[in-house]
Amino acid sequence: MKRIIVMALAVMCILPVAAKDKKKEEKSNKPVFTTIKENPITSIKDQNRSGTCWDYSTLSYFESEILKATGKTYDLCESFVANKTYMERAIQVVRLHGDCQFAQGGSAEDVLSTLKTHGICPEDAMPFPGSLYGDSLNNFNEFFDLMEPYVDAIATNKSKKISNQWKVGLQGILDAYLGKCPEKFTYEGKEYTPKTFVQSLGINLDDYVSITSYTHHPFYTAFPVEVQDNWRNPLSYNLPMDEMMQVIDNAVAQGYTVAWGGDVSEEGFTRNGLAYAIDGQAAKDLTGSDAARWLKLSAEKRRSIIDSLGVNVPEIVPTQEMRQERFDNWELTDDHGMLIYGLAKDQNGKEYYMVKNSWGESGDYKGIWYMTKAFIAANTMDFLINKNAIPAEIRKKLGI
Numbered sequence: 001m002k003r004i005i006v007m008a009l010a011v012m013c014i015l016p017v018a019a020k021d022k023k024k025e026e027k028s029n030k031p032v033f034t035t036i037k038e039n040p041i042t043s044i045k046d047q048n049r050s051g052t053c054w055d056y057s058t059l060s061y062f063e064s065e066i067l068k069a070t071g072k073t074y075d076l077c078e079s080f081v082a083n084k085t086y087m088e089r090a091i092q093v094v095r096l097h098g099d100c101q102f103a104q105g106g107s108a109e110d111v112l113s114t115l116k117t118h119g120i121c122p123e124d125a126m127p128f129p130g131s132l133y134g135d136s137l138n139n140f141n142e143f144f145d146l147m148e149p150y151v152d153a154i155a156t157n158k159s160k161k162i163s164n165q166w167k168v169g170l171q172g173i174l175d176a177y178l179g180k181c182p183e184k185f186t187y188e189g190k191e192y193t194p195k196t197f198v199q200s201l202g203i204n205l206d207d208y209v210s211i212t213s214y215t216h217h218p219f220y221t222a223f224p225v226e227v228q229d230n231w232r233n234p235l236s237y238n239l240p241m242d243e244m245m246q247v248i249d250n251a252v253a254q255g256y257t258v259a260w261g262g263d264v265s266e267e268g269f270t271r272n273g274l275a276y277a278i279d280g281q282a283a284k285d286l287t288g289s290d291a292a293r294w295l296k297l298s299a300e301k302r303r304s305i306i307d308s309l310g311v312n313v314p315e316i317v318p319t320q321e322m323r324q325e326r327f328d329n330w331e332l333t334d335d336h337g338m339l340i341y342g343l344a345k346d347q348n349g350k351e352y353y354m355v356k357n358s359w360g361e362s363g364d365y366k367g368i369w370y371m372t373k374a375f376i377a378a379n380t381m382d383f384l385i386n387k388n389a390i391p392a393e394i395r396k397k398l399g400i
Helices: 002-029 053-070 078-095 108-117 141-155 165-178 194-199 241-253 280-286 291-296 299-312 320-328 373-379 392-398
Strands: 034-038 185-187 190-192 208-212 236-238 258-262 336-345 351-356 368-372 380-386
Touching (some): 053 078, 053 108, 053 258, 053 336, 053 380, 078 141, 078 165, 241 258, 241 336, 241 392, 351 373, 373 380
Antiparallel strands (some): 034 336, 258 380, 336 351
């Protein structure tokens, strides 16, 4: 009995040491970043329970563009853009008798189109997000539970003719949850309309173009990327993957930011502020897991293992063919919009883009994500950029 107790005590002594070693190993794998280039951005915001990353990320992009051009910091109003965009999207759905999608998501083009057509207002010219229905931030659950069937009922109506009153009703819903868009407001002691305000911001809205990279259309031509939330069908310039990445690198180096849209549903995109283009087979080998055991693990558990590998996570080498295959088989989707604004490297010399998110100050880096170049190359759907940030030789190929 005495021997058993001694052995048990010995095991108990060993376990904390083993746990300590494991923690030490995980800590040593955690990236230590050195900033290479960091361009100015505005404050982190929180889209909360709303599918408006496209709105937050692209307005954040324009705030950075204004900051670069004028040195002035603005807080532009996401609710204004959402109010105008959802009405225009509903009109298209009705026009097409419901043969397209009405949803919370959108694209960078929705923001650019709103700025060009309707203008913009500062954040405090409309009610704070969520405040009209007693929430502290956006919560679109009830809002869209009302709007989606409303729009569907009009779009699929069996009448031979519909009236324009449905727009009055829908505008009432939009205004009730988002607030009315102001016709006039005062900012820093001066009166503006949304159109005169956007004209005062010091940027040229004709300077912005969209970039993508797929092989089902010829390179150096433009086409509308075929995803549902790209409902306005704006054209994106099609570049080979390597040149697409050159555009991002050049933009960051020259002091520009990038309004990025892409796929964050991959296991390599962690909730702690990191994103890697995971090589699944190599990751299984590193963790000592056979394929059957690895596949049985929950996505959360696999992400936890990936987090523990840290800078030692094995990554794929993205290719043009891989991008196309994943787009065509629905693996590469337009999940999220974010803002690329800088470049950093870890202790092993691997480079990461510094990316501003719109989930509040979440994750290990207070709302900032570090996303490897391999992740961005593999998972970019498209991005909005100032044409002056594109290298001259590539602009020449595109004719812009």
